[in-house]
Amino acid sequence: MSENLLLSYLPPMKQIVIMLLLISLSATPSSAKSYGDMPLPIRRETMSVKDSTSTTKAKCCPETDEETIATKRHTRLRTHSTMIGLGSNNQLDTYLSPLEYTGWEVRLLQENRRPTRLLSGRVEVQHLIQANYSYTHSLTRDTKYHSGLLEWQAAWHYRWQVLPWLRLLAGPQLGLHAGFVYSTRNGNNPAQARLSGDLNASGMAIANLRLWGHPVEARYQGDLLLAGLMFAPQYGQSYYEIFSLDQPHHNVCFVWPGAAVTYSQLLTLDIPLGTAALRIGYQGVIRQYRANHIKMHDWQHLLLLGYVKRFELVKFFKE
Amino acid sequence: MKESPHTSHIVNAPIRTQAAMHRFVTLVVIVAVSLTALSSCVTEDTYDNTPSGNLEALWHTLDEHYCFFSYKEQESGLRWDSVHEAYRAKLSPSMTQVDLFEVCTEMIRELRDGHVNLTSSYNVGRYWDWYERYPANFSDSIQRNYLHTDYYITQGIKYRLLESGIGYVYCPSFDPAFGQGNLSSIFSHLAAAKGLILDVRNNEGGLLTSAQALAECFINDKTLGGYIAHKTGPGHDDISSPRAITLTPAEGVRWQRQVVVLTNRRCFSAANSLVMYLKGLPRVTIMGARTGGGCGMPFSSELPNGWLLRFSACPMYDRNMQLTESGIDPDIAVDMTSADMQRGKDTMIEAAIQLLLSQ
Numbered sequence: 001m002s003e004n005l006l007l008s009y010l011p012p013m014k015q016i017v018i019m020l021l022l023i024s025l026s027a028t029p030s031s032a033k034s035y036g037d038m039p040l041p042i043r044r045e046t047m048s049v050k051d052s053t054s055t056t057k058a059k060c061c062p063e064t065d066e067e068t069i070a071t072k073r074h075t076r077l078r079t080h081s082t083m084i085g086l087g088s089n090n091q092l093d094t095y096l097s098p099l100e101y102t103g104w105e106v107r108l109l110q111e112n113r114r115p116t117r118l119l120s121g122r123v124e125v126q127h128l129i130q131a132n133y134s135y136t137h138s139l140t141r142d143t144k145y146h147s148g149l150l151e152w153q154a155a156w157h158y159r160w161q162v163l164p165w166l167r168l169l170a171g172p173q174l175g176l177h178a179g180f181v182y183s184t185r186n187g188n189n190p191a192q193a194r195l196s197g198d199l200n201a202s203g204m205a206i207a208n209l210r211l212w213g214h215p216v217e218a219r220y221q222g223d224l225l226l227a228g229l230m231f232a233p234q235y236g237q238s239y240y241e242i243f244s245l246d247q248p249h250h251n252v253c254f255v256w257p258g259a260a261v262t263y264s265q266l267l268t269l270d271i272p273l274g275t276a277a278l279r280i281g282y283q284g285v286i287r288q289y290r291a292n293h294i295k296m297h298d299w300q301h302l303l304l305l306g307y308v309k310r311f312e313l314v315k316f317f318k319e
Numbered sequence: 320m321k322e323s324p325h326t327s328h329i330v331n332a333p334i335r336t337q338a339a340m341h342r343f344v345t346l347v348v349i350v351a352v353s354l355t356a357l358s359s360c361v362t363e364d365t366y367d368n369t370p371s372g373n374l375e376a377l378w379h380t381l382d383e384h385y386c387f388f389s390y391k392e393q394e395s396g397l398r399w400d401s402v403h404e405a406y407r408a409k410l411s412p413s414m415t416q417v418d419l420f421e422v423c424t425e426m427i428r429e430l431r432d433g434h435v436n437l438t439s440s441y442n443v444g445r446y447w448d449w450y451e452r453y454p455a456n457f458s459d460s461i462q463r464n465y466l467h468t469d470y471y472i473t474q475g476i477k478y479r480l481l482e483s484g485i486g487y488v489y490c491p492s493f494d495p496a497f498g499q500g501n502l503s504s505i506f507s508h509l510a511a512a513k514g515l516i517l518d519v520r521n522n523e524g525g526l527l528t529s530a531q532a533l534a535e536c537f538i539n540d541k542t543l544g545g546y547i548a549h550k551t552g553p554g555h556d557d558i559s560s561p562r563a564i565t566l567t568p569a570e571g572v573r574w575q576r577q578v579v580v581l582t583n584r585r586c587f588s589a590a591n592s593l594v595m596y597l598k599g600l601p602r603v604t605i606m607g608a609r610t611g612g613g614c615g616m617p618f619s620s621e622l623p624n625g626w627l628l629r630f631s632a633c634p635m636y637d638r639n640m641q642l643t644e645s646g647i648d649p650d651i652a653v654d655m656t657s658a659d660m661q662r663g664k665d666t667m668i669e670a671a672i673q674l675l676l677s678q
Contacts, residue, residue, distance in 0.1 A: 097621050098363050098380060139368070140625030185627055186619035205347060220347045234559065236384060236550030236632045238616055244528055245547065247562045260361045267347075288361040293552045297361045 078313070083109040083306030085283055089134040090299040091145060095192050095233060096183045101145050103136030105300055107283070119158065124169060126202075128153040132300075142185065149179030149194060153223075155202040165208045173202035173223055188238050192296075198228025198255070198262075217270040217277075225262035228255045232291035253291035260288035260297075270308050277308040368623040370410045370419045376622045377423055377437070378403050383553035386615050386634045387432065390642055395431055399555075402429050416624070420444060423626075432644070433587055434617040438627040449584065449611040449646070456583035456608050456655045457520040461665045462489065471508060473501045478509065483672050486512030490533065493525030493589040497532045503571030506536060514577040514675030516668060524588025524613065534596035535569040537578060537603060542566045544596040546636040547616070561636055566596060577678050578603045579671040582649055587611035594647050595637050604674065605649040607667050612646040 085107035092100045112127045130151040137144045153176075157169035179194040204221040232253045233242060241247050255262070268281035281304040288297040364379075366372035382399060391397040406426045410419075420437070424444030427435045437444035465487060470479040474495040478488040486509030509515065524530075534544065546561035580597055582605060591610045597603045615631025622628060637643055651674070659666040 092361070092363060094363055098376070099365070099621060099623065100362075138621065138625065139623070142625035142627070143621060183619075185621070187629060188616050188632070189618045220350075222350065234549055235552050235557070236386065236618065237559075238549065238618075238633050240527060240616070241547055241549060241562070241633065245562070245564060247547075249549075249559060249562075261359055290361060295361050295363055 077115060077310065079111075079113040079308060079310045081109075081111045081279055081306055081308040083111070083279060083281070083304045085109065085132075085302035085304045087283075087300060087302030089136055089147075090297070091134065091136050091147065091181065092295060092297045093181055093192050094295045095189060096145070096181065096186060097138065097143065099138050101136035101138055101143075103134060103145075105132055105134040105302065107132035107300075107302055109283075109304070109306070116156075118156075122159050123171070124157045124159060126153075126155040126157060126173075128155075134298075134300075144184045145181050146184070147179065147181040147194075149177060151175060151177045153200075155200075155223075157202065157204060167206045169204040169206070171202055173200040174198075175200060175223075175228075188240065191239070192233075193231055193239075196228055196230035196255070198225050198230075200225050211269075211271075215272060219266070219268045219270070221266040223264045225255065225257060229253070230255050230289060230291060232289070232294055235293040237292075250292065253289075255289055255291065259290045262287050262289070268304065273307075275309075277310070279306040279308050280304065281306075366623050370412065370414050370422075371407075373419060373622045373624050373626070374406060374410060374423060374426070377426065377628060378406075380620050380622075380628060381427070381430070381435075381630055382555075384550060384618065384620065384632055385430065385435075385630050386548075386550055386558065386632055387430070387642075387644060388555040390634075390644060391430060391432075394645065397429060397431075402426060420626075432615070432631055433611065433613050434615055434629060434631045436627075436629045437622075438629070449587070449613075453584040453608065454654055455585070456667065457585070458655070458660060458665070461660060461663055462518075462668075464663050465665065465668055471505075473504060474498075476501070476505060478505050480509055480512055481516075481672070483676065484511075484513045485672050485675050486515040487518065487668070488515065489518045490590075491522055493522065493527075493529040493533075493593075495529065496526060497529040499532070499569060499571040502532060502536050502569065506572040506574050510572075512576070514579070514678065515574055516579050516581060516671045516675070518581040518668070519586050519590045519593060520581055520583040520607065520667075521585045522587075522590035522593075523585060523611075524590050524592075527589050527592060527616065530589040530593040531564075531566065531596065532569070534593055535566050536571070536573050537597060537600060538566055538568050539573060539575075540568065542600070543638055545592070545638060546640060547633055548636070549633045558634065561634075561640065564596075564635075576602065577675050579674055580605050580607075581667050581671060582607040582610050582647075584608055584611050584646070588613040588617075591643060591647060592635060595635070595643050598647060598650070599638065604651060605647070606651045606671055606674070607649050607653055609646040609648050610643075612644045614643040 087105055088102065089105040090100055090102050108131045110129045113124055115121055116123045116125055132149050134147045135144065153173055155171055155173035157171040160168045162168050175198045177194060177196045180191055181194065182191045200223045202221065202223045204219060207218045209216050209218055230253055231251055233239065233251060234249050237249060242251060264283070264285040266281065266283050268279050270277040270279050283300070283302045283304055285298065285300040366376040388397070388399055406422055409422050420439055420442060423437055427437055427444060428446045431446055431448070433446055433449050435446060465481060466477055466479060466489065470477045474497055475492055476488060476490050478486065481487050488505060531544070542565070544564040544566040547564055548559045548561040551557045551559050580594060580603060582594055586594060587610070591613050594605060594610050595614070598605050614635040616633035616635065617629045618632035620628045620630070634642060653667050653670045655666045659669065
């Protein structure tokens with residue numbers, strides 16, 4: 001199969017992903033010198049610590065050990081990024097309609113990453129807060145869905161420096177999701193609540209590259225749902241029965257990949273720009289459930305634009 | 320430029336090659352695209368927007384979601400599979416949307432259920448035999464002789480104290496949400512009445528919560544109102560065990576004297592549920608004609624061409640675990656008479672007044 005044929009076969013958003021990745025093929029890994037050139041700007045913030053505990057700790061960590069110093073410094077590096085995403089959403093919720101709805105989605109993402117002291121400072125924690133709103137419609141546009149979702153995810157990634165320019169990270173991720181889908185035309189089944197908590201396997205690859213002569217950081221992250229609990233009404237159960245009559249009936253369901261695969265992936269490219277970095281990227285979310293004979297899916301593909309701020313807290317220990 | 324503390328430990332790393340970089344990017348491409356493409360997609364069987372596709376979608380949606388198949392088989396001898404065959408034979412590829420709508424409407428009428436409707440941009444396919452084939456037993460012109468023009472009205476409920484000293488409350492719909500303040504105002508205003516006529520004729524339903532709120536004004540203790548169930552799967556008999564609907568006494572003003580509830584065939588859905596809740600309660604008499612039924616809470620769906628489908632999804636049962644889909648018989652049967660109507664009298668209201676004054 002030729003490349004063109006492959007591209008024409010894939011949905012448009014997948015084509016965009018592949019094109020982004022093909023662009024990055026033209027990148028080369030940063031040289032040793034270029035790493036010294038700081039691919040992304042870091043703001044340093046100083047803080048004096050005068051208590052005796054800190055002094056003792058400083059003594060316990062001989063600063064002549066370069067690796068220890070590097071690790072200690074590394075554990076102070078924090079990355080904050082804010083992104084806005086715009087893209088498409090394909091929704092199915094058979095509680096509301098057997099038809100698939102398509103439309104647009106807008107999303108806000110706030111990502112914070114910081115190292116921890118766990119496992120000799122090789123564990124990073126990532127907090128990801130997302131809020132999205134979708135407006136989708138049926139093929140004939142007779143009915144519309146308004147949907148929103150608020151998500152909080154926290155991941156603990158163990159870091160491997162597999163190559164000088166490449167880090168791999170992997171670890172568990174916890175997620176909480178709350179939202180709704182509202183149909184503009186339905187009567188006694190006008191909306192569907194989205195409430196779930198899940199445990200995911202999260203992996204990340206971060207490469208420091210030079211793209212057309214400029215230092216950039218490319219990151220790919222994939223999160224695969226392993227197990228979780230979600231709210232779902234019974235096949236034909238009304239929300240009146242659940243909430244007005246207070247009669248739940250197996251409305252908390254176990255979800256796992258054997259029932260339906262839920263996977264999200266994030267591809268970002270950070271380009272230094274002044275004291276911060278410009279971030280462009282792609283986010284793809286395949287969120288799917290089968291519960292109580294109800295099928296649901298959200299297939300979201302978004303282009304992301306945002307900025308990244310990195311800063312380092314430097315502590316001075318009083319001898 | 321100053322060396323980054325973050326990267327200082329890798330300054331002396333081996334020289335990277337472009338080939339290694341390409342391998343990394345290729346790996347990312349393979350992982351990303353493979354996981355996206357190979358993920359088992361959760362989808363639903365879809366039908367084409369053709370006459371055949373729309374009829375199939377209609378039949379299958381009802382087949383999997385409608386809750387009264389077993390009951391209809393017993394009551395009217397419905398054979399849903401036979402219906403499928405019969406109406407598929409009426410299709411032709413060249414038929415117009417109007418023709419298709421007629422065929423689909425005929426098919427849903429086989430269910431004999433007022434809650435099963437098909438709505439297009441120009442018509443509503445329906446089964447209204449449950450009241451159209453029966454006497455109306457209601458005239459708003461004659462009702463004006465009792466309400467006059469100075470009646471009170473709240474949330475669509477009209478009420479006044481009749482000359483006979485009986486309170487009259489007409490509730491034409493449960494579409495508005497009734498608050499305790501609305502209902503308390505009504506019963507406070509009629510506190511001096513010797514008895515109460517609650518007229519729900521021609522009330523075709525609305526919010527079940529409004530019907531329940533009104534029923535709770537006539538009880539002083541927690542009372543079993545009936546039962547509700549729901550479908551648990553696509554099979555015709557995948558129905559949950561019924562769960563009790565418990566009525567809790569209203570927190571506002573509660574009516575403590577005799578009540579006569581007036582009904583006709585056009586009492587449907589939530590109005591039918593109100594009668595179901597009230598029938599058998601102390602101090603309550605149901606008077607008039609059999610109600611229209613409609614004890615399945617309707618859900619909505621749609622066809623590929625955009626037509627909206629409504630169908631009964633959650634069956635409700637009375638206290639004796641009987642479906643009231645075909646209506647509820649009154650305690651005292653009364654029909655409007657032509658003679659009374661010619662005199663401007665409402666036979667049912669007059670009979671209710673007589674009953675309340677005699678108690």
